[in-house]
Amino acid sequence: MNQKASPATGTVPCSGRQYRFASRMAKTPKSFIREILKVTENPQIISFAGGLPNPGLIDVDGIARAAASVLAQDGRSALQYSTTEGYLPLRRYIADRYKKRLGLVISPDEILITNGSQQCLDLLGKVLVNPGDHVAIERPGYLGAIQAFSLYEPVFHPILLHEDGPDMAQFAHEIERHAIRFFYGVPNSQNPSGITYSEDRRREIGKLLAGRDTLVIEDDAYGELSFDGIALPSLRTFLPDQTIITGSFSKILAPGMRLGWVVAPQQVMDQLVVAKQASDLHSNYLSQRIAYEYLLHEDIDKRIEGIREAYKQQCGLMISLIEEMMPDSVTCTHPKGGMFVWMTLPEKISSMEVFERAIRDQVAVLPGTPFYVDGGGNTNLRINFSNATPEKIRAGIGRLSRVIRTLERE
Amino acid sequence: MNQKASPATGTVPCSGRQYRFASRMAKTPKSFIREILKVTENPQIISFAGGLPNPGLIDVDGIARAAASVLAQDGRSALQYSTTEGYLPLRRYIADRYKKRLGLVISPDEILITNGSQQCLDLLGKVLVNPGDHVAIERPGYLGAIQAFSLYEPVFHPILLHEDGPDMAQFAHEIERHAIRFFYGVPNSQNPSGITYSEDRRREIGKLLAGRDTLVIEDDAYGELSFDGIALPSLRTFLPDQTIITGSFSKILAPGMRLGWVVAPQQVMDQLVVAKQASDLHSNYLSQRIAYEYLLHEDIDKRIEGIREAYKQQCGLMISLIEEMMPDSVTCTHPKGGMFVWMTLPEKISSMEVFERAIRDQVAVLPGTPFYVDGGGNTNLRINFSNATPEKIRAGIGRLSRVIRTLERE
Numbered sequence: 001m002n003q004k005a006s007p008a009t010g011t012v013p014c015s016g017r018q019y020r021f022a023s024r025m026a027k028t029p030k031s032f033i034r035e036i037l038k039v040t041e042n043p044q045i046i047s048f049a050g051g052l053p054n055p056g057l058i059d060v061d062g063i064a065r066a067a068a069s070v071l072a073q074d075g076r077s078a079l080q081y082s083t084t085e086g087y088l089p090l091r092r093y094i095a096d097r098y099k100k101r102l103g104l105v106i107s108p109d110e111i112l113i114t115n116g117s118q119q120c121l122d123l124l125g126k127v128l129v130n131p132g133d134h135v136a137i138e139r140p141g142y143l144g145a146i147q148a149f150s151l152y153e154p155v156f157h158p159i160l161l162h163e164d165g166p167d168m169a170q171f172a173h174e175i176e177r178h179a180i181r182f183f184y185g186v187p188n189s190q191n192p193s194g195i196t197y198s199e200d201r202r203r204e205i206g207k208l209l210a211g212r213d214t215l216v217i218e219d220d221a222y223g224e225l226s227f228d229g230i231a232l233p234s235l236r237t238f239l240p241d242q243t244i245i246t247g248s249f250s251k252i253l254a255p256g257m258r259l260g261w262v263v264a265p266q267q268v269m270d271q272l273v274v275a276k277q278a279s280d281l282h283s284n285y286l287s288q289r290i291a292y293e294y295l296l297h298e299d300i301d302k303r304i305e306g307i308r309e310a311y312k313q314q315c316g317l318m319i320s321l322i323e324e325m326m327p328d329s330v331t332c333t334h335p336k337g338g339m340f341v342w343m344t345l346p347e348k349i350s351s352m353e354v355f356e357r358a359i360r361d362q363v364a365v366l367p368g369t370p371f372y373v374d375g376g377g378n379t380n381l382r383i384n385f386s387n388a389t390p391e392k393i394r395a396g397i398g399r400l401s402r403v404i405r406t407l408e409r410e
Numbered sequence: 411m412n413q414k415a416s417p418a419t420g421t422v423p424c425s426g427r428q429y430r431f432a433s434r435m436a437k438t439p440k441s442f443i444r445e446i447l448k449v450t451e452n453p454q455i456i457s458f459a460g461g462l463p464n465p466g467l468i469d470v471d472g473i474a475r476a477a478a479s480v481l482a483q484d485g486r487s488a489l490q491y492s493t494t495e496g497y498l499p500l501r502r503y504i505a506d507r508y509k510k511r512l513g514l515v516i517s518p519d520e521i522l523i524t525n526g527s528q529q530c531l532d533l534l535g536k537v538l539v540n541p542g543d544h545v546a547i548e549r550p551g552y553l554g555a556i557q558a559f560s561l562y563e564p565v566f567h568p569i570l571l572h573e574d575g576p577d578m579a580q581f582a583h584e585i586e587r588h589a590i591r592f593f594y595g596v597p598n599s600q601n602p603s604g605i606t607y608s609e610d611r612r613r614e615i616g617k618l619l620a621g622r623d624t625l626v627i628e629d630d631a632y633g634e635l636s637f638d639g640i641a642l643p644s645l646r647t648f649l650p651d652q653t654i655i656t657g658s659f660s661k662i663l664a665p666g667m668r669l670g671w672v673v674a675p676q677q678v679m680d681q682l683v684v685a686k687q688a689s690d691l692h693s694n695y696l697s698q699r700i701a702y703e704y705l706l707h708e709d710i711d712k713r714i715e716g717i718r719e720a721y722k723q724q725c726g727l728m729i730s731l732i733e734e735m736m737p738d739s740v741t742c743t744h745p746k747g748g749m750f751v752w753m754t755l756p757e758k759i760s761s762m763e764v765f766e767r768a769i770r771d772q773v774a775v776l777p778g779t780p781f782y783v784d785g786g787g788n789t790n791l792r793i794n795f796s797n798a799t800p801e802k803i804r805a806g807i808g809r810l811s812r813v814i815r816t817l818e819r820e
Contacts, residue, residue, distance in 0.1 A: 024540075
């Protein structure tokens with residue numbers, strides 16, 4: 001820009017120019033996540049705020065072997081442009097894994113490789129949502145999905161979550177009242193609440209939506225991270241031609257490789273591929289090749305087993321410390337997998353205030369409010385247990401409980 | 411899906427379900443590029459259709475060294491989530507390079523790392539375009555940009571291109587008649603025409619747009635590939651707070667790493683970062699780290715020099731063969747860089763027919779029609795010279811000239 005830093009303040013003065021932005025931008029909430037990823041770059045801060053996998057569980061050596069092998073054996077191809085759908089052997093691997101884990105019969109043609117599963121949400125918004133369309137989400141709902149869909153200007157209908165899944169009476173009520181384009185949910189170890197839908201609740205959702213125009217977007221980022229290794233049935237089992245599944249290698253391989261995927265019925269997939277091509281031609285091909293090489297030659301199941309075991313320990317420790325150190329007025333969910341515990345504070349304590357005070361004490365948590373599109377979450381905190389050592393969990397929950405006890409006394 | 415392949419035909423029968431899609435999808439043209447990238451997977455076909463860099467010029471060994479080094483030295487960090495804006499040292503490198511090459515003073519804060527420069531166009535569409543907004547593009551215009559912007563439903567105003575840039579009388583006319591949000595152009599070695607704007611034309615564009623609300627999106631995918639190494643001034647030189655630049659490592663390093671960037675004034679950048687975060691959180695961090703390691707320790711300038719020299723030879727050979735073998739009624743542009751020659755056929759010959767017959771003779775070209783939003787291009791072909799050996803150029807232009815001579819006689 002043609003501006004000089006002001007010597008007095010060191011800041012860059014604002015250009016006089018006023019820029020006009022598309023109206024969709026005003027409807028898109030800014031995210032704490034971005035600010036928090038910056039905060040977590042400060043090693044002094046104990047962060048329970050992000051959704052980062054434990055870096056100690058990333059198989060750096062195995063990925064380095066896979067990268068070296070791909071580049072040595074087929075580097076020119078791995079570094080060239082590729083097809084929009086993604087590397088076919090990788091899509092076949094994903095399809096086979098669905099068959100083995102969940103008994104789902106999925107064609108590789110129904111799978112598109114994306115830049116992490118976040119991109120699936122953007123592509124689905126592009127393909128499915130006209131401004132003003134009705135969309136049902138969970139309450140609380142995943143912030144990244146709220147952001148991604150908001151760009152396409154839907155009307156959100158948040159469905160209250162219980163420990164075993166969505167409130168079915170409210171769900172049925174919304175379905176009767178509005179032409180809901182899709183329901184977006186995270187049935188396994190939900191973000192932010194940590195809850196998992198029971199098998200009964202999944203069947204009931206199937207019954208409620210079968211034969212209707214409403215689609216389901218099942219975000220399954222955490223399905224592989226159930227502590228006991230049990231995989232509950234996908235909603236696709238009950239709604240085969242209505243269910244879209246999004247998946248991710250971020251939690252089981254490495255988030256920095258930005259590899260996710262979307263599974264969709266062929267007609268929907270055809271549109272997703274057009275949207276993907278317009279959005280960025282195709283996903284990082286080198287990463288796709290490295291991931292496939294890794295899956296072929298390393299033991300991903302043993303890795304996942306190790307991640308599950310570690311997160312189970314970390315989650316268990318966190319919950320026991322919350323129950324031990326926090327006032328009795330504080331409650332939390334008891335997740336069966338995933339990365340997050342959802343804490344509920346007494347009504348008089350504001351989660352934003354906890355957030356701000358905790359940051360001063362060098363512990364970062366996520367207040368509940370951004371997970372609600374209709375207000376709410378004022379007394380909730382999302383607490384991440386995956387990216388912390390036992391020592392940090394002890395120290396961080398200690399600091400947090402002091403903040404909450406102090407606020408309770410004020 | 412719960413469908414079985416029909417044993418008689420081997421095809422999957424269509425689900426009875428009708429899916430409804432967002433109306434923006436109906437406005438987004440499907441691309442030949444996707445189909446053509448599939449065609450080019452058949453090694454029998456000589457392809458002048460894609461926009462692929464010459465894989466022989468990709469420094470696989472250097473990239474393998476950089477990858478090994480990053481993963482050995484800082485693998486856990488390189489494989490973790492990162493910030494939306496992109497790796498700061500890489501953004502600093504890009505800013506420094508603009509200073510050196512073009513004399514532009516750009517802050518790293520004005521740079522966002524994207525999944526190839528195609529994603530810049532999607533993000534800019536998101537941030538800038540309301541349905542019905544007026545957008546000026548080149549005629550012929552880059553297909554990927556037409557696709558990306560179409561999702562945001564603008565009204566396109568194509569400005570005729572001459573050998574030295576846009577038709578200024580028409581440009582001024584459109585600017586007077588409509589509230590043009592932005593002009594999108596490729597001033598260096600344009601795709602598809604191969605033309606480069608003269609310095610005079612750049613100044614005139616600056617004069618025309620200065621002080622107006624219209625922004626400029628300068629797509630500079632090919633600026634580093636000018637055969638003589640001369641860098642003409644960026645439009646940002648003349649319109650500092652109105653110009654957005656998109657850049658790419660695809661043509662100078664490796665497209666499979668999907669690394670591009672957008673340079674924008676701070677207020678626009680703030681919105682782009684929100685859009686990027688909602689779209690896919692951040693770009694592939696492993697690739698960013700590998701690219702930076704490469705730029706730090708390998709000689710990118712020598713590499714670029716080699717690419718320029720090779721493409722200059724390939725382009726020169728292609729043009730001399732076209733002039734030697736084609737009928738006199740066929741003309742073509744004489745690019746000063748980039749990857750494409752733009753051919754004009756006599757009026758009676760349809761480029762679609764040439765395309766179809768040429769494929770049968772195992773040579774792939776791109777017909778001109780998809781580069782026009784208002785009809786046109788029926789007698790044009792885009793011919794790529796970067797991804798072909800001299801032998802393939804000889805054989806391919808030979809086959810193509812036989813197809814055209816045959817059609818001319820019919």
